[in-house]
Amino acid sequence: MMAEDFIFYLKQNIGSPSQAVVKAGDTVERGELIAAKPKSLGANLHSSVTGRVLQVTEKEIVIRETGTDFSSYKKLEGKTPWELVVEAGLIGLGGAGFPTDVKLRTRLSSKGTAIINAVECEPVLAHNIARIEEDAEKLLEALQIILELLQVKIGMIAIKKIHKKAIAALKTADKEKRYQIVELEDMYPTGEERAIIRDTLHILLPTDALPSQADAVIFNAETALRIREAIVEKKPLIDKDITVAGKLKENASIRIIKNVPVGKKVSGVFEQAGGLNDEFGEIIMGGPFTGKRTTPEEAVQKTTGGLIVSECFFHETGSIGLLVCACGADERRLEEIAVSMGSRVCGTEYCKQAVKHGEALKCENPGHCPGQVEKIMKLKKAGAEAVLISNCTDCTNTVMSCAPKLGLKVFHCTDQVLRAVNHRLIRKYHKTEENQ
Numbered sequence: 001m002m003a004e005d006f007i008f009y010l011k012q013n014i015g016s017p018s019q020a021v022v023k024a025g026d027t028v029e030r031g032e033l034i035a036a037k038p039k040s041l042g043a044n045l046h047s048s049v050t051g052r053v054l055q056v057t058e059k060e061i062v063i064r065e066t067g068t069d070f071s072s073y074k075k076l077e078g079k080t081p082w083e084l085v086v087e088a089g090l091i092g093l094g095g096a097g098f099p100t101d102v103k104l105r106t107r108l109s110s111k112g113t114a115i116i117n118a119v120e121c122e123p124v125l126a127h128n129i130a131r132i133e134e135d136a137e138k139l140l141e142a143l144q145i146i147l148e149l150l151q152v153k154i155g156m157i158a159i160k161k162i163h164k165k166a167i168a169a170l171k172t173a174d175k176e177k178r179y180q181i182v183e184l185e186d187m188y189p190t191g192e193e194r195a196i197i198r199d200t201l202h203i204l205l206p207t208d209a210l211p212s213q214a215d216a217v218i219f220n221a222e223t224a225l226r227i228r229e230a231i232v233e234k235k236p237l238i239d240k241d242i243t244v245a246g247k248l249k250e251n252a253s254i255r256i257i258k259n260v261p262v263g264k265k266v267s268g269v270f271e272q273a274g275g276l277n278d279e280f281g282e283i284i285m286g287g288p289f290t291g292k293r294t295t296p297e298e299a300v301q302k303t304t305g306g307l308i309v310s311e312c313f314f315h316e317t318g319s320i321g322l323l324v325c326a327c328g329a330d331e332r333r334l335e336e337i338a339v340s341m342g343s344r345v346c347g348t349e350y351c352k353q354a355v356k357h358g359e360a361l362k363c364e365n366p367g368h369c370p371g372q373v374e375k376i377m378k379l380k381k382a383g384a385e386a387v388l389i390s391n392c393t394d395c396t397n398t399v400m401s402c403a404p405k406l407g408l409k410v411f412h413c414t415d416q417v418l419r420a421v422n423h424r425l426i427r428k429y430h431k432t433e434e435n436q
């Protein structure tokens, strides 16, 4: 078997990059520190493999794996929970990558709430729910650890009501009913932090506010489980659960691979999942709404949740208008999809609830449609024959009630992924049993 090279990006978190502490030629073991937390906001980085360092650049460390025992790792040395959380290099695994030790230091009142985000908001992604079904007790143990570190008493788990098996596992594990399990609708973007605060604590925060303004902190489910691993098992953040989906050679179009070593190449993960189909549209890292196009040569990062091989693109060679959502694909990503479809972009509009904060867009009331007719009319005026949208479930519903009447075809940024896994496309929203 050929030796496999692993790539560890030095910038995987919000803040500054980690600083390499190894050099070419060094040998490292699985779990060993290879790049240290900077003085400013950041996180430690550990090797997920045993091997030899091939290269260290400003951006990455490349390690050639040599006979790793993936069932063990070099244990963390910290003595206290706080030392272990910092040493482990934990960051938010829901996609944002905010250093976990800083979040755990959020000051809440004694009536504050710690919320586990088990919403698994993006369609197709299923690794958080799969883990909860298997490890519900560990998730509750993680929540208790978080409550103690934050010095608060109220613990909540936000989860979509469709995940009946995971909810049952949590209720069985919570024999003393110490925690609140809040069941939410199966709509996008139910898992957005301010949407969770609105739907659990009934507070609609302004677009620039953090959950702490509602006396709460939110942790993604896998992040919570990795906090527990760091403190109880002294394990650094070196492995990541991933949903691998789409046009795979093997029959199953959605597969969960637990504990993929961070740094493994995308090509290696697909090999593990049985290989790619011969024909496909693109490879996406992340979910269908917010994921980014990637290549087989890129590597799994701490924040990687999905690796998806999409269906071939629809071919639509006319003028297309873009309608951008704050919580879905951004303008650049919609342009990328439009080019792949062979379309010419004739205009771009933003949902009127999308508010700019620097480069980022934030929704004033995530998932509650403010009306889209005016925006669709503007795109029609700009010459659009079709629209490509990234809107939430509720807003897509509104687009579907006006765009076809104006003779405009509607495409959604998630189409290629949902076709690849035979899911219903996001168009008209029906309150069926499946959605309740």
Ligand code: SF4
Pocket: 189, 324, 325, 326, 327, 328, 351, 352, 353, 354, 362, 363, 364, 365, 366, 367, 368, 369, 370, 390, 391, 392, 393, 395
């Ligand atoms: S209301 Fe608009 S900005 Fe907000 S989630 Fe829906 S489409 Fe996106």
